[in-house]
Amino acid sequence: MAEPALRLQGLSAAYGRQPVLEGVTGSVDPGGSLALIGPNGAGKSTLIRSILGLVPVVTGTVEVLGTTPERARRDVAYVPQADTLDPAFPVDAFGVVLMGRYRRVGWLRRPGRQDRAVARAALERVGLGSRGGDRFGTLSGGQRQRVLLARAIAQEARLLLLDEPFNGVDSTTTEVVLDVLAQLRSKGVALVMATHDLSIAHLACGDACLLNRHQVAFGPIGQALTADTLKQTYGGTALVLAGGSTIITAS
Amino acid sequence: MLRALVQVLLLAVVGGLVGVHVLLRRLAFVTEALQHTVFPGIVAAFLLGQSLLLGALAAAVSTVVLLVVTTRARRLDQDGVLALLAAAAFALGVVLVSRGRSFQHDLTVLLFGRILTVDDRQLVETAALALVCVVTLVALHKELVLLAFDETAAAALGYRPAVLAVVLNVLVALVVVAAIRSVGSVLVVAFVVTPAAAARSVTRSVGGAMVGAVAFSAVCGWIGLAASYELSVDHGLDLASGATVVAVMTLGFLAAVCVGAAARLVGRWRTASLLAS
Numbered sequence: 001m002a003e004p005a006l007r008l009q010g011l012s013a014a015y016g017r018q019p020v021l022e023g024v025t026g027s028v029d030p031g032g033s034l035a036l037i038g039p040n041g042a043g044k045s046t047l048i049r050s051i052l053g054l055v056p057v058v059t060g061t062v063e064v065l066g067t068t069p070e071r072a073r074r075d076v077a078y079v080p081q082a083d084t085l086d087p088a089f090p091v092d093a094f095g096v097v098l099m100g101r102y103r104r105v106g107w108l109r110r111p112g113r114q115d116r117a118v119a120r121a122a123l124e125r126v127g128l129g130s131r132g133g134d135r136f137g138t139l140s141g142g143q144r145q146r147v148l149l150a151r152a153i154a155q156e157a158r159l160l161l162l163d164e165p166f167n168g169v170d171s172t173t174t175e176v177v178l179d180v181l182a183q184l185r186s187k188g189v190a191l192v193m194a195t196h197d198l199s200i201a202h203l204a205c206g207d208a209c210l211l212n213r214h215q216v217a218f219g220p221i222g223q224a225l226t227a228d229t230l231k232q233t234y235g236g237t238a239l240v241l242a243g244g245s246t247i248i249t250a251s
Numbered sequence: 252m253l254r255a256l257v258q259v260l261l262l263a264v265v266g267g268l269v270g271v272h273v274l275l276r277r278l279a280f281v282t283e284a285l286q287h288t289v290f291p292g293i294v295a296a297f298l299l300g301q302s303l304l305l306g307a308l309a310a311a312v313s314t315v316v317l318l319v320v321t322t323r324a325r326r327l328d329q330d331g332v333l334a335l336l337a338a339a340a341f342a343l344g345v346v347l348v349s350r351g352r353s354f355q356h357d358l359t360v361l362l363f364g365r366i367l368t369v370d371d372r373q374l375v376e377t378a379a380l381a382l383v384c385v386v387t388l389v390a391l392h393k394e395l396v397l398l399a400f401d402e403t404a405a406a407a408l409g410y411r412p413a414v415l416a417v418v419l420n421v422l423v424a425l426v427v428v429a430a431i432r433s434v435g436s437v438l439v440v441a442f443v444v445t446p447a448a449a450a451r452s453v454t455r456s457v458g459g460a461m462v463g464a465v466a467f468s469a470v471c472g473w474i475g476l477a478a479s480y481e482l483s484v485d486h487g488l489d490l491a492s493g494a495t496v497v498a499v500m501t502l503g504f505l506a507a508v509c510v511g512a513a514a515r516l517v518g519r520w521r522t523a524s525l526l527a528s
Binding site: 049052054070073074076077078080085086089090091092095096099102103105107108110111135151161 | 275390393394396397399400401403404406407408409451454455456457459460
């Protein structure tokens with residue numbers, strides 16, 4: 001068995017003295033996929049940032065691709081929510097995808113022919129091959145999310161971290177993103193995805209980690225997502241219906 | 252006059268390039284504050300008979316260091332610290348100037364600059380500062396653009412946003428230092444922000460904005476300088492050259508905004524007629 005793409009052991013993270021996430025333990029294999037599920041403020045983004053080495057780990061360990069988060073950065077790609085970026089920024093879609101190549105290009109050098117070819121292929125992979133010259137901010141929310149996914153593809157990473165990639169996107173984008181993620185997994189890329197959409201989590205991920213400032217459950221999604229764990233994760237906002245299914249009334 | 256023109260063109264290149272990054276990173280207020288915090292450094296050097304450049308440089312670097320240290324503490328936000336530093340430094344500068352013998356005259360020169368009396372040594376100093384800025388900006392172009400667009404992704408890729416931010420702040424400080432003796436402590440910010448803002452309103456890429464900002468600044472600088480010189484020499488109207496250049500830049504900015512808005516309207520109209528047909 002290959003070593004895990006991600007191994008978390010009793011992880012607690014904090015901003016300043018305030019702990020925001022405690023006791024996360026689990027692992028993701030190469031080609032595996034983990035959904036981070038929880039309400040707003042549960043620590044999903046904090047967990048992603050600690051895997052990136054951007055939030056100090058107070059106790060426990062984070063091992064990424066067999067090493068520290070800082071050393072693994074070249075092989076880890078981060079996909080933010082598209083609407084966190086300035087739509088007025090003067091850069092076109094192709095320019096954004098090319099940013100995924102910067103670490104490979106190195107200091108003082110410009111992206112070469114090979115980098116441009118990889119970026120073009122990545123943009124085509126997300127169905128936006130003809131939109132490379134469009135300014136990033138003029139694309140729809142879903143298209144911008146696909147451009148950011150293309151940037152991660154162009155990075156040729158072995159671990160992909162996605163922060164709510166399906167938030168407010170159109171059905172075409174949902175289909176394309178699910179398809180691309182499945183293809184990346186088949187090539188051995190591991191995924192960690194924060195989401196509040198339980199049906200998407202089922203479609204895209206094999207494992208789930210339920211969070212509410214601490215770990216509620218971690219394991220195969222069918223076992224981790226139960227009425228009981230959802231109630232623990234979402235508190236009073238989780239409603240158990242007569243048939244046994246659970247709905248989240250607010251997150 | 253020729254020296255003044257060369258000085259304006261050098262400032263156009265460096266101000267235009269740095270200005271685009273200043274707008275992308277929303278550092279206009281930092282630039283505004285720097286031009287005031289540099290003031291006491293220049294006054295002190297002036298009174299002590301030392302190089303104004305070194306005085307300005309020392310004050311600018313101290314500002315950047317103070318800014319980084321105080322905002323890292325997180326108890327104060329950057330805007331608050333900047334406002335405080337700018338006011339305090341400006342007061343200190345005025346107190347120092349008032350110790351001099353020809354208070355009014357000295358204050359006017361320091362506040363509004365004297366571009367027409369620029370000498371060869373100042374030109375060499377400006378060229379050296381411009382060279383440092385341009386080389387650094389070219390070398391770090393893609394990293395600075397990435398940082399401005401998506402700071403978290405830049406950090407995730409292993410870049411150090413804090414280090415890149417300090418480098419950019421130092422570059423802004425160098426431009427302020429290079430320009431302050433020509434256009435004075437009150438108008439420097441116009442050389443950095445106005446050309447970039449004008450270029451941003453009519454261009455679609457960072458590279459385009461940089462070329463546009465430099466060209467805009469050079470043309471406005473030349474027109475402003477020529478106008479103030481002609482009016483002073485031929486018509487006896489004594490116009491301050493630095494201020495005239497800034498006034499021309501402001502008019503140019505308004506024109507650019509109108510051109511940009513008109514282009515967008517035409518674009519929308521074309522799209523609408525394409526969809527209709």
